[in-house]
Amino acid sequence: LAKTTQPISMDSYEGQEVNITCSHNNIATNDYITWYQQFPSQGPRFIIQGYKTKVTNEVASLFIPADRKSSTLSLPRVSLSDTAVYYCLVGVGANNLFFGTGTRLTVIP
């Protein structure tokens, strides 16, 4: 079971780019890297998923180095509404089920 390590918390000012790094040294060959966002009193929401290199969607970018032992979620120009907990998971298909501690991002006006 691949384990992930993230910073417990981060603060950022509005309008800044935020990068949250996740370590997953034991990632398996077939594992994907998936990031979720969770607001208070809501279920986690899928943000982005990748296998290698870089993935970008309308919400975020995901950078994965060649060794895949870490990944970085990049949120461009954060706003107050991006204040949430961000979780990194590694796994494949229905084995991508185990949440780590997550990173609590606080965006400051």
Next chain:
Amino acid sequence: SAVISQKPSRDICQRGTSLTIQCQVDSQVTMMFWYRQQPGQSLTLIATANQGSEATYESGFVIDKFPISRPNLTFSTLTVSNMSPEDSSIYLCSVWGRGFQETQYFGPGTRLLVL
């Protein structure tokens, strides 16, 4: 994506009673899961709800305490039995599969307070 609803959205229960939480999906899904999220904590997987057979429980969770049903591909229930204040948590269902990308989709959660 999938639209997932849970009932009830919240409840306050007395110690020793049981509560059944329902999870309904708007389309057929391959797999359904139940999680618990204690206050201020991350999510912990309780079990995988298997259609037509007994659920698969994670370490630390047992069927007598958390019986689960999954009668079809769009519905599942989780019962929290003989509740104590330590069971106060948010309970979330999630789904995976059947045309979705390789990720889960979560319901809104059921907030349970046991007095």
